[in-house]
Amino acid sequence: MSEQKQRCGYIAIVGRPNVGKSTLLNHILGMKLSITSRKPQTTRHQILGVKTTGNTQFIYVDTPGIHQRRNTAINKYMNRAATSVLGDVDLVLFVVQARQWTDEDKAIVEKLKAVNSPIVLVINKIDKLESKKQLLPMINELSPLLDFSEVIPVSALNGINVEAIEKTVAALLPENTFFYPEDQVTDRSMRFLAAEIIREKLIRELGQELPYTSTVNIDRYDEDRDIVRIHATIFVESKGQKSIIIGKKGARLKSIGTSAREDISKMIDSRVYLNLWVKVREGWSNDERALRGLGYSE
Numbered sequence: 001m002s003e004q005k006q007r008c009g010y011i012a013i014v015g016r017p018n019v020g021k022s023t024l025l026n027h028i029l030g031m032k033l034s035i036t037s038r039k040p041q042t043t044r045h046q047i048l049g050v051k052t053t054g055n056t057q058f059i060y061v062d063t064p065g066i067h068q069r070r071n072t073a074i075n076k077y078m079n080r081a082a083t084s085v086l087g088d089v090d091l092v093l094f095v096v097q098a099r100q101w102t103d104e105d106k107a108i109v110e111k112l113k114a115v116n117s118p119i120v121l122v123i124n125k126i127d128k129l130e131s132k133k134q135l136l137p138m139i140n141e142l143s144p145l146l147d148f149s150e151v152i153p154v155s156a157l158n159g160i161n162v163e164a165i166e167k168t169v170a171a172l173l174p175e176n177t178f179f180y181p182e183d184q185v186t187d188r189s190m191r192f193l194a195a196e197i198i199r200e201k202l203i204r205e206l207g208q209e210l211p212y213t214s215t216v217n218i219d220r221y222d223e224d225r226d227i228v229r230i231h232a233t234i235f236v237e238s239k240g241q242k243s244i245i246i247g248k249k250g251a252r253l254k255s256i257g258t259s260a261r262e263d264i265s266k267m268i269d270s271r272v273y274l275n276l277w278v279k280v281r282e283g284w285s286n287d288e289r290a291l292r293g294l295g296y297s298e
């Protein structure tokens, strides 16, 4: 009896901040795995999203936006986390934004010149275009920049043409037996994902008010019979930031906590008790040792 050959491989999703990489991953997986926001530099770590269909297992790696702000230790960490995958994957999805070609995109093209695996150019946010005609000049301009296997315009938010990516990827993946059990979705722990959800609510609630200097640490994650009890600390860099997050009579922190608790509860399908603290740790984002202690290590 002949066995049907399995395909399996790693697909890096890379691009500058805010182009929609995490939104794309979530759409492909059909679930909210990676946090997203209108603010650039939302994703800070590599996150695996595994999808198994039929005889193919796709192992996507969402990455932080590759950027030019190399001033702090955390910015350097994020660029490393994104670029270090490039040598290790079977395929790269280079995500750009329709009609928003910037110097940061150009710098990524330079990095991709050293990559040996196939590269697919994904032009995202086409729903924002007034007319489809606006796409063609961009496709013509970008296609010659690298030897792309394919150029695919999509809207990750609305799911327009995302299947075309999956089809292209499936055809390019190597023959391999599956690396992960078929029902596994990620390599990340619930503890990690809970911290990410809290961070997302923090970013979304505070928008431009919060400088890019907060992080979340899960102090305790206890699973009881019918409830999960989570104690988490939000670290910021100054007293001023702390009081912004706490808000008037604690209203802000409460609302961040409520929406985080709801999302965590949905994700783990359990009742959740969430206790949030805010603490000041000056200079954590530019201190290699503090960063490692807060989970920023390869």
Ligand SMILES: Nc1nc2c(ncn2[C@@H]2O[C@H](COP(=O)(O)OP(=O)(O)OP(=O)(O)O)[C@@H](O)[C@H]2O)c(=O)[nH]1
Residues within 6 Å of the ligand: 015, 016, 017, 018, 019, 020, 021, 022, 023, 024, 035, 036, 037, 038, 039, 040, 041, 042, 043, 044, 063, 064, 065, 066, 124, 125, 126, 127, 128, 154, 155, 156, 157, 158
């Ligand atoms: N209109 C529109 N908005 C989109 C689309 N895809 C993503 N967005 C929005 O763009 C913003 C950034 O999306 P993310 O998925 O967080 O972007 P990212 O590339 O992961 O960003 P970083 O993690 O910061 O590198 C969010 O507000 C998304 O809702 C799209 O196809 N159309």
Ligand SMILES: [Mg+2]
Residues within 6 Å of the ligand: 021, 022, 023, 034, 035, 036, 042, 043, 063, 064, 065
């Ligand atoms: Mg992201």
